[in-house]
Amino acid sequence: MNIAMLLEMLAEGAPDRVVLGAKKGGLSAGELLVRSRRAAALFRSEGAERVGFVGLNSDVVPIGLFGGAMAGVPFAPLNYRLTDQELDAIFRRLAPALLIVTPDVVSRISAIDGLRVMTTDDLLDAVEQAGGEDAELPFVDPDDIAVLLFTSGTTGEPKAAVLRHRHLTSYIITTVEYLGAGEDEAQLISVPAYHVAGISAVLSSLYSGRRIVYLPAFDPDEWVRLVAAEGVTQAMVVPTMLGRVLTCIEQQGADCSSLRHISYGGGRMPLDLIERCMKTLPDINYVNAYGLTETSSTIAVLTPEDHRDALASDDPKVRRRLGSVGRPLPTVEVEIRGPDGELLGPGERGEIYVRGEQVAGEYLGRSVLTDDGWFPTNDAGFVDDDGFLFLEGRLDDVIVRGAENLSPGEIEDTLLSHPAVAEAAVVGIPDPEWGETVAAAVVLVPGADPSEDDLKQWVGERLRSTKTPTIVQIRDALPYTETGKLLRRVVKADLTA
Numbered sequence: 001m002n003i004a005m006l007l008e009m010l011a012e013g014a015p016d017r018v019v020l021g022a023k024k025g026g027l028s029a030g031e032l033l034v035r036s037r038r039a040a041a042l043f044r045s046e047g048a049e050r051v052g053f054v055g056l057n058s059d060v061v062p063i064g065l066f067g068g069a070m071a072g073v074p075f076a077p078l079n080y081r082l083t084d085q086e087l088d089a090i091f092r093r094l095a096p097a098l099l100i101v102t103p104d105v106v107s108r109i110s111a112i113d114g115l116r117v118m119t120t121d122d123l124l125d126a127v128e129q130a131g132g133e134d135a136e137l138p139f140v141d142p143d144d145i146a147v148l149l150f151t152s153g154t155t156g157e158p159k160a161a162v163l164r165h166r167h168l169t170s171y172i173i174t175t176v177e178y179l180g181a182g183e184d185e186a187q188l189i190s191v192p193a194y195h196v197a198g199i200s201a202v203l204s205s206l207y208s209g210r211r212i213v214y215l216p217a218f219d220p221d222e223w224v225r226l227v228a229a230e231g232v233t234q235a236m237v238v239p240t241m242l243g244r245v246l247t248c249i250e251q252q253g254a255d256c257s258s259l260r261h262i263s264y265g266g267g268r269m270p271l272d273l274i275e276r277c278m279k280t281l282p283d284i285n286y287v288n289a290y291g292l293t294e295t296s297s298t299i300a301v302l303t304p305e306d307h308r309d310a311l312a313s314d315d316p317k318v319r320r321r322l323g324s325v326g327r328p329l330p331t332v333e334v335e336i337r338g339p340d341g342e343l344l345g346p347g348e349r350g351e352i353y354v355r356g357e358q359v360a361g362e363y364l365g366r367s368v369l370t371d372d373g374w375f376p377t378n379d380a381g382f383v384d385d386d387g388f389l390f391l392e393g394r395l396d397d398v399i400v401r402g403a404e405n406l407s408p409g410e411i412e413d414t415l416l417s418h419p420a421v422a423e424a425a426v427v428g429i430p431d432p433e434w435g436e437t438v439a440a441a442v443v444l445v446p447g448a449d450p451s452e453d454d455l456k457q458w459v460g461e462r463l464r465s466t467k468t469p470t471i472v473q474i475r476d477a478l479p480y481t482e483t484g485k486l487l488r489r490v491v492k493a494d495l496t497a
Helices: 004-013 029-046 060-071 084-094 103-108 120-128 165-175 196-208 220-230 239-252 271-280 304-312 316-323 408-416 452-462 488-496
Strands: 018-020 051-054 075-078 097-101 115-119 145-150 160-164 186-189 211-214 234-237 261-264 285-292 297-302 332-337 350-356 375-383 389-394 399-401 404-406 421-431 435-444 471-475
Touching: 004 029, 004 060, 004 165, 004 196, 018 029, 029 060, 029 120, 051 060, 051 084, 060 075, 060 120, 060 145, 060 196, 075 084, 084 097, 084 115, 097 103, 097 120, 103 115, 115 120, 145 165, 145 196, 160 165, 160 196, 165 196, 165 297, 186 196, 186 220, 196 211, 196 234, 196 285, 196 297, 220 239, 234 239, 239 261, 239 271, 271 285, 271 304, 271 316, 271 408, 285 304, 297 332, 304 316, 332 375, 389 408, 399 421, 399 435, 404 408, 408 421, 408 435, 408 452, 421 488, 435 488, 452 471, 471 488
Parallel strands: 018 211, 051 075, 051 097, 075 145, 097 115, 186 211, 186 234, 234 261, 261 285, 435 471
Antiparallel strands: 145 160, 285 297, 332 350, 350 375, 375 389, 399 404, 421 435
């Protein structure tokens, strides 16, 4: 099965249902299928071996995604925030390709053999014109590449993660009910298309029959406005987005009564933030979804029931599950392994490994799966006695002080439990005696004024002395990517300096 069949099934089952854009004037499933077929015919006529996309969220994304699938060519959404030099390097790797870009990006593209450039306006004009939808299209093997997602390239040449049709369709078919959404349901997508969540949101929304509403780029005021204007019922955010949205709702008294479900992921969720959300907006179902690009999105879920049970419990063991990413999906296997690959038991910290039909574990030119199909995530964590998975950051982020491995996440959570701390980042910096020592950068709640020594003492009273930061630096803001991931390497470089 290839991903184009998901749209074909929707168009056959509910051809007149509006599935993309505004409630009034949006595209129906049948219309989206026709436009995608016209795009496929256009891609074939251009002789493109890949279709790239550079721009903000728009209706071009699903048209390009499904058009590429029907044409039998990979769709590669790229990070428009990269430098011209970084983009140029990726363009050269994509060629021969058709590159679809917003008009403002055209001037950033140099002449490259085999690279044809088309603006998003021109593509939309082309697919709105009659003709092409009946063109003969090739057979697309489930093992063909559907999507290429490039890393940011901040630590070297960007890696191109490969997601094949069988990986993506396996994830959708096993986790989403076909046409299970009501005609009144709408999904607000504010994560960018070059993030795996931006791709999976398109596929899962359309397969369920849920209308997609795009926010071109995240802005909390516009996010809240669109929720009210379009009757949005579902939304996916990263933790930093959720915090800004909640503040906006609290300050404006905005009407978000249509919202039924909020899923979040892509970074550590501070316990106080999710507790605040559940108390401020108690009628919403919250879902923590943990996944990676290489696993075709979600592999573990903390369900709405899990959230409510944890919040209501007086048992510390149950309560702490609110800081977990839930339990693995039934269709995937998860193991925690030690440094020598040995299997670890409940409560033991190690590297998270995952295996399943949706797991790709592949980059262009090489697979990183083990011989028996396991993908080493490079994420550190543990599983409790009841199967709940807890993340402790990337293995690369672990602080090695002497012979002891320290989890930055545990120290960050302790700092965040201080009433004056709004954000915290903990890293290891070089130390002549211990190899590494603990350093922290924090952002304070407006109006709060604790000293650095106060914050060190707070951690020392709750964790043992080896986990107490040697350095605490108070800042106005912490650096994040546009998808809400903490730029820990930047914090580390600053604190080391």
